[in-house]
Amino acid sequence: MVNTRIKSIFQDDAFCDEYGRDMWLGVDFDNGTKIFVSLDTKINEPLFVDVVMGRCGVPSTDGKCAYWKNGASLSIHEMMLMRIEDD
Numbered sequence: 765m766v767n768t769r770i771k772s773i774f775q776d777d778a779f780c781d782e783y784g785r786d787m788w789l790g791v792d793f794d795n796g797t798k799i800f801v802s803l804d805t806k807i808n809e810p811l812f813v814d815v816v817m818g819r820c821g822v823p824s825t826d827g828k829c830a831y832w833k834n835g836a837s838l839s840i841h842e843m844m845l846m847r848i849e850d851d
Contacts, residue, residue, distance in 0.1 A: 767793045769827035770840065775816060783807075784816025789823065789830060791843055799847040801838070811836035 774790040789801040806812035811834055814820050820832040831837035838846075 767808075768840065769796070770825045770830065771827075773823050773825050773830050775822050780816070780818070784813070784818075787816050789838075791830070794827075800845065801846045803844045805846060806836075807839070809836075 771792045771794045773792070776790060777790040780787045783846075784807055787803045789803065790803045790841055791799050791801060793799075803812060803816050807816050811817075814831045814834050815832050815836050820834045820836065823830040823832050825831070830843070
């Protein structure tokens with residue numbers, strides 16, 4: 765996915781529990797690829813506690829990463845390591 769950029773990102777907390785578990789990101793890339801990323805693995809990281817608890821609003825993107833207003837961010841590389849592909 766060299767030179768691929770994030771086209772859009774969606775934070776899905778529809779099934780998120782009161783502890784922030786089961787929050788997902790849907791990530792669309794400019795090459796047509798779509799992945800889903802679970803934030804469960806980040807739940808114990810200080811900046812992501814506020815993200816998964818819904819205190820940081822929706823993520824934004826600059827095409828290279830997803831980021832939240834508190835400074836939490838995920839690069840494309842990090843998201844690819846965490847992904848579940850939508851075939």
